[in-house]
Amino acid sequence: MMSPLVARLLLLVCLALPLYGVEKFGSCMQGPAGTPGRDGNPGANGIPGTPGIPGRDGLKGEKGECISEIFEEPWRPNYKQCAWNSLNYGIDLGKVADCTFTKLRSDSALRVLFSGSLRLKCKNACCQRWYFTFNGAECTGPLPIESIIYLDQGSPELNSTINIHRTSSVEGLCEGVKAGLVDVAVWVGTCADYPRGDASTGWNSVSRIIIEELPK
Numbered sequence: 001m002m003s004p005l006v007a008r009l010l011l012l013v014c015l016a017l018p019l020y021g022v023e024k025f026g027s028c029m030q031g032p033a034g035t036p037g038r039d040g041n042p043g044a045n046g047i048p049g050t051p052g053i054p055g056r057d058g059l060k061g062e063k064g065e066c067i068s069e070i071f072e073e074p075w076r077p078n079y080k081q082c083a084w085n086s087l088n089y090g091i092d093l094g095k096v097a098d099c100t101f102t103k104l105r106s107d108s109a110l111r112v113l114f115s116g117s118l119r120l121k122c123k124n125a126c127c128q129r130w131y132f133t134f135n136g137a138e139c140t141g142p143l144p145i146e147s148i149i150y151l152d153q154g155s156p157e158l159n160s161t162i163n164i165h166r167t168s169s170v171e172g173l174c175e176g177v178k179a180g181l182v183d184v185a186v187w188v189g190t191c192a193d194y195p196r197g198d199a200s201t202g203w204n205s206v207s208r209i210i211i212e213e214l215p216k
Contacts, residue, residue: 087202
């Protein structure tokens with residue numbers, strides 16, 4: 001049996017412990033805090049969550065542009081030559097020579113060349129014109145393809161004996177000729193407002209027409 005004195009001392013101690021930050025548990029005092037424990041192992045993965053609610057529709061986009069890609073075939077050379085030995089054509093008005101050509105594309109140009117001996121003779125002032133036609137019509141893209149020879153009157157004695165044949169050329173590019181078979185011809189005619197003379201084409205030499213299709 002505890003004596004009254006001991007009981008009184010225990011009561012005083014229990015009443016004084018809170019003043020020093022010491023908690024009491026029953027009739028025993030709590031000891032000092034222990035060393036913190038080590039971290040535990042990571043936990044297992046949780047169960048996957050349920051799918052979320054679908055999002056709202058986005059704003060309507062702007063109208064796109066339709067782009068078509070065009071594949072063009074590589075350009076192939078296309079040319080032809082017609083030649084005559086000693087053409088010796090003495091007409092003053094009319095077709096001198098022609099050459100048929102197959103044009104492959106409508107968006108291309110034709111380069112034409114006539115090379116041959118030309119001559120004009122007259123006692124008075126005269127002018128002759130050599131020019132190309134395409135299917136019977138002169139070039140309009142952009143202008144006719146032509147060459148002229150003009151002789152002044154001079155002295156009657158000198159003009160009556162001039163008879164010079166010179167190798168000359170008529171050359172140019174013509175656009176706007178449709179694809180297909182094209183009749184390319186060289187003609188001789190008069191110049192505007194001038195009388196004609198005595199013309200000669202292709203005397204004693206080779207004459208030729210060269211036709212070439214070119215990309216624009």
